[in-house]
Amino acid sequence: MRYRAVLFDVDDTLLDFQAGNRNAVNQLMDELGYHDPDRYDQYEAINLKCWRELEAGLLTQNQLKLARFVRFFDRYPVPGDPSWAAERFVTLLGQQSILLPNALETVAQIAQRLPVAIVTNGITDIQRSRLALSPLKDYVAEVVISEEVGVSKPRPGIFEIALDRLGVKAGEALMVGDGVNSDIRGANNAGIDACWYNPSGNALPEGVHAAYVISDIRQCVEIALG
Numbered sequence: 001m002r003y004r005a006v007l008f009d010v011d012d013t014l015l016d017f018q019a020g021n022r023n024a025v026n027q028l029m030d031e032l033g034y035h036d037p038d039r040y041d042q043y044e045a046i047n048l049k050c051w052r053e054l055e056a057g058l059l060t061q062n063q064l065k066l067a068r069f070v071r072f073f074d075r076y077p078v079p080g081d082p083s084w085a086a087e088r089f090v091t092l093l094g095q096q097s098i099l100l101p102n103a104l105e106t107v108a109q110i111a112q113r114l115p116v117a118i119v120t121n122g123i124t125d126i127q128r129s130r131l132a133l134s135p136l137k138d139y140v141a142e143v144v145i146s147e148e149v150g151v152s153k154p155r156p157g158i159f160e161i162a163l164d165r166l167g168v169k170a171g172e173a174l175m176v177g178d179g180v181n182s183d184i185r186g187a188n189n190a191g192i193d194a195c196w197y198n199p200s201g202n203a204l205p206e207g208v209h210a211a212y213v214i215s216d217i218r219q220c221v222e223i224a225l226g
Helices: 017-032 041-054 061-075 082-094 105-110 124-132 156-166 180-190 220-226
Strands: 003-010 116-122 141-147 174-178 193-197 212-214
Touching: 003 141, 003 156, 003 180, 017 041, 017 082, 017 156, 041 061, 041 180, 061 082, 082 124, 105 116, 116 124, 124 156, 124 220, 141 156, 156 180, 156 220, 174 180, 174 220, 193 220
Parallel strands: 003 116, 003 174, 116 141, 174 193, 193 212
Antiparallel strands: none
8 A cells, every 4th residue: 555644634625615615604703793795705805825835834723723813893884893803613514414415425435444643724623513513423533723733734834743643744735725825835845645626627826736636525545545
């Protein structure tokens, strides 16, 4: 067997972050009393910019949690307190644990023969809560969360922590994820083979390499175990 461990991203690879995020944002906006029909898109544009700044090292995880709501409240007529909204959102999103199709079966098959770790650029309280609510927890040996370890994808340090916990070398592991800049570029930086989960059929940008490109998450079983 070529690999001795498999690392998985969680959001939009195993869990349906888009659906869960939309549910949590809309519930929060209802509680705040902000009913603009474009409210989700307004928030998400600011949120995604903050996450890009995190990946570029311009924001820390702790800064991001509040900054996205401060910016949102500054730009739009949202009533209330951005600090309260930031804390409330952590609770609401932590309740969202929606599996993507075939994700559980894929992880379970791989975990029968190889240790599996989650490597995520997530907020600890949110990710721990979502994973605790998911049956994925029964098949995952390690969970490495950027806020807990102080380093985010695509920096190699977060991958190195996962490898160390699993007791394997970079050349013995496979990273599976949907994020080009976080998962695939990060795996490249860490010297780990990358399996890009790409159901939309997008093209990789120049300078980023994936050893494997899959459109169905089940395809990574044969790659990992073959």
